[in-house]
Amino acid sequence: MIAVVTTMTTEVPAPDRVTQEDIEEAARRKELIIRWISRISGYVVVLGLWEWASGAVLEENLLPGPTRVLQTAVELFQDGKVFPAFGASLSRILLGVFLSFIIGSMIGIITQNRWFSGFFKDAITIGLTSPGLIWVLITALVFGNRWFGPILAIILTTFALVSVNVAEGIGSLPKDTLDMARAFKVNLVDRNRHIVIPHLAPYLFTGLRFSFSIGWKVTVLTEIFTASSGIGFELRIAQILFRQDEVLTWILLFFVFALFLEKVVLQAIEDRFFRWRKEIAST
Amino acid sequence: MAEIKIRNLHKEFGTGADKVVALEDVNLDMGGHVFVSIVGPSGCGKSTLLNILSGIETPTSGSLEITQSGHKAAPGYVFQAARLLPWRTVMDNLLFVQQDKSDETRARCQKYLEMVQLGDKGDKFPGELSGGMQQRVGIARAFSIEPDVLFMDEPFSHLDAITARSLRRELHTMWADTGKTIIFVTHDVGEAVELSNRILVFAQGGRLEDDITVDLDFPRDAADEEVAIAKASVLRKFEEFDLLAT
Structure with missing residues (x-):
C-alpha cells in the first residue's frame, strides 16, 4: 500500500512593507505634532498665568x-475702531518701508563706487546702530503730527539695513555664472533677469x-x-483714560497682526520665490 | 565643419613689474570633426586660450577666426564647475542659453538631457543633483545650442574617477554622433590620450611646445597597451620640454 502524503501550503499575505518614505513621513508627522503641542502649551501657560x-x-x-481683554477686543471691533487704526499705521509702514527700500537700495548700489562708499560709510554705521527712538523723538519735535514725520523716522531707522x-548682494554677484552667460551670448536683459535679480532677491x-x-x-x-490716528495713537488715548484693558487689547492685536504678517504673508512670499532653496534643503 | 585660425595670439595680464605673459605668439589651425586636447602644467595659459576663443577674454594682440562655412561659428562651453543657475530647474537652465524658447527648442533640450541620462530630471533644481549629474547638465546645455564648436575647460577635474570615466565615455559618444569640433583643456595626459585625436602641449609662459597626433582607434581604454604607450610618449614630451618640474 502506498501512502500518499500531500502537503498543503496556506498562502499568508505578506505584511505591507514599510518603506523609507513611510518612516520619514511618520517622523515628519511626529515632529509637527510635537512642535504644535509645545507651541500651544506655551500659549496655555502664559494665558493661564496671566488670568491667575x-x-x-x-x-x-x-x-x-x-x-x-478678549471682551474689550470684541467691543473695539464692534465700535469700528480696529480697522481704521490698523489701516492708518499700516499705510505709514508701507510707505515708509517702500521709500526706505528704494533709498537704501540706491545707496547700496552707488556704494560699490569707492568714493560713495566713503561718503556713506559712517552714515550707514550710525543708521545700523542708532535706536529708532532717537529718530522718533527728532521727527516728533521737528514735524509734530504732520504725516511725513513717522515716514521719515522709518526711513532713517531702516535704510541702512537695506543698503x-x-x-553685500552686489559684492557677491556670481562672476562665474555671468561669464557663462556671456560665453553663451545671453543678452544683457536676460542676464540681469535670470542671474542678477534672483541672486539679489x-x-x-x-x-x-x-x-x-x-x-x-x-x-x-x-x-x-505725535499722530492723531493709528495703533500708537489709540494706545496713548487708552493710557490717558487709564483704560488698561484697552491698552492691553491694542498691544495684543498688534502682536496678532505682526505674527500674521510674518508667518503668513512674508512666509508665503518666501516660499513662492525661494522654492529652490527648500528643495535643496530637503535633499 | 568649424574652422579655427589663430595667428600670433598674445595675451598679457597686468603691467610693468606685475606683467604676466599668459600666451605667447600662438599660431594654430584646428577644425573639422576633431577632438583636440590642450595639455600643460598649471599657469601655462590653457584656460586663457579657451576663454579668448569663447569671447570671455580679449587677446592683447593677434587675430582669431572661428568660422563655419565662411560664417562666424557658434561656440558652446563646458566649464570646470557646471555653473548652473541654482534657482532654475534643469530644463530652465538649458532654456536660459537658447535664443528662442519654443516647444521645438524645449524638445531639443530634452533630447540632450536624455543623451546624458538625465531625461527624467528636467524639473529638478541643480541643488538636488549630484556633482556628476550637474556636470552632465552642463554638457547637455552646451550641446543643446547645437554649437559648431565646443570648448571644454577641465570639465571632469572636480569629479571622482568612476564618474569622470563614465562621463568621458558619454562625451565621446556624443562627439562621435554629432560630428562637432571639440577643444578640450585638461591637465590629465591620460584623459587627453583617451579622448583626442590631436594633443597640443603648452608650456609655462603660454608657449605652444608641441602638436601631437594620436592615431588610435576609438573607443579607447586607459588599460589598453596602445593607449598606455601613447600616454607614455606624451609624458616623455613633457620631460623633454621640462614641464614635469613645474
Whole structure:
C-alpha cells in the first residue's frame, strides 16, 4: 500500500512593507505634532498665568485678564475702531518701508563706487546702530503730527539695513555664472533677469523683512508721541483714560497682526520665490 | 565643419613689474570633426586660450577666426564647475542659453538631457543633483545650442574617477554622433590620450611646445597597451620640454 502524503501550503499575505518614505513621513508627522503641542502649551501657560495674576497678584484694573481683554477686543471691533487704526499705521509702514527700500537700495548700489562708499560709510554705521527712538523723538519735535514725520523716522531707522544687504548682494554677484552667460551670448536683459535679480532677491528680501519689523516699532512709537490716528495713537488715548484693558487689547492685536504678517504673508512670499532653496534643503 | 585660425595670439595680464605673459605668439589651425586636447602644467595659459576663443577674454594682440562655412561659428562651453543657475530647474537652465524658447527648442533640450541620462530630471533644481549629474547638465546645455564648436575647460577635474570615466565615455559618444569640433583643456595626459585625436602641449609662459597626433582607434581604454604607450610618449614630451618640474 502506498501512502500518499500531500502537503498543503496556506498562502499568508505578506505584511505591507514599510518603506523609507513611510518612516520619514511618520517622523515628519511626529515632529509637527510635537512642535504644535509645545507651541500651544506655551500659549496655555502664559494665558493661564496671566488670568491667575489678574486679581491674585495685581488688581484687575491694573492687570485685566485675557478674558477681559478678549471682551474689550470684541467691543473695539464692534465700535469700528480696529480697522481704521490698523489701516492708518499700516499705510505709514508701507510707505515708509517702500521709500526706505528704494533709498537704501540706491545707496547700496552707488556704494560699490569707492568714493560713495566713503561718503556713506559712517552714515550707514550710525543708521545700523542708532535706536529708532532717537529718530522718533527728532521727527516728533521737528514735524509734530504732520504725516511725513513717522515716514521719515522709518526711513532713517531702516535704510541702512537695506543698503548693507544690497551692497553685500552686489559684492557677491556670481562672476562665474555671468561669464557663462556671456560665453553663451545671453543678452544683457536676460542676464540681469535670470542671474542678477534672483541672486539679489534673498538679500533684498532680508533687508525688506528687517525693515518691516523695525518699521512697525518705529511707527507705533511715533504715533504715541505725535499722530492723531493709528495703533500708537489709540494706545496713548487708552493710557490717558487709564483704560488698561484697552491698552492691553491694542498691544495684543498688534502682536496678532505682526505674527500674521510674518508667518503668513512674508512666509508665503518666501516660499513662492525661494522654492529652490527648500528643495535643496530637503535633499 | 568649424574652422579655427589663430595667428600670433598674445595675451598679457597686468603691467610693468606685475606683467604676466599668459600666451605667447600662438599660431594654430584646428577644425573639422576633431577632438583636440590642450595639455600643460598649471599657469601655462590653457584656460586663457579657451576663454579668448569663447569671447570671455580679449587677446592683447593677434587675430582669431572661428568660422563655419565662411560664417562666424557658434561656440558652446563646458566649464570646470557646471555653473548652473541654482534657482532654475534643469530644463530652465538649458532654456536660459537658447535664443528662442519654443516647444521645438524645449524638445531639443530634452533630447540632450536624455543623451546624458538625465531625461527624467528636467524639473529638478541643480541643488538636488549630484556633482556628476550637474556636470552632465552642463554638457547637455552646451550641446543643446547645437554649437559648431565646443570648448571644454577641465570639465571632469572636480569629479571622482568612476564618474569622470563614465562621463568621458558619454562625451565621446556624443562627439562621435554629432560630428562637432571639440577643444578640450585638461591637465590629465591620460584623459587627453583617451579622448583626442590631436594633443597640443603648452608650456609655462603660454608657449605652444608641441602638436601631437594620436592615431588610435576609438573607443579607447586607459588599460589598453596602445593607449598606455601613447600616454607614455606624451609624458616623455613633457620631460623633454621640462614641464614635469613645474
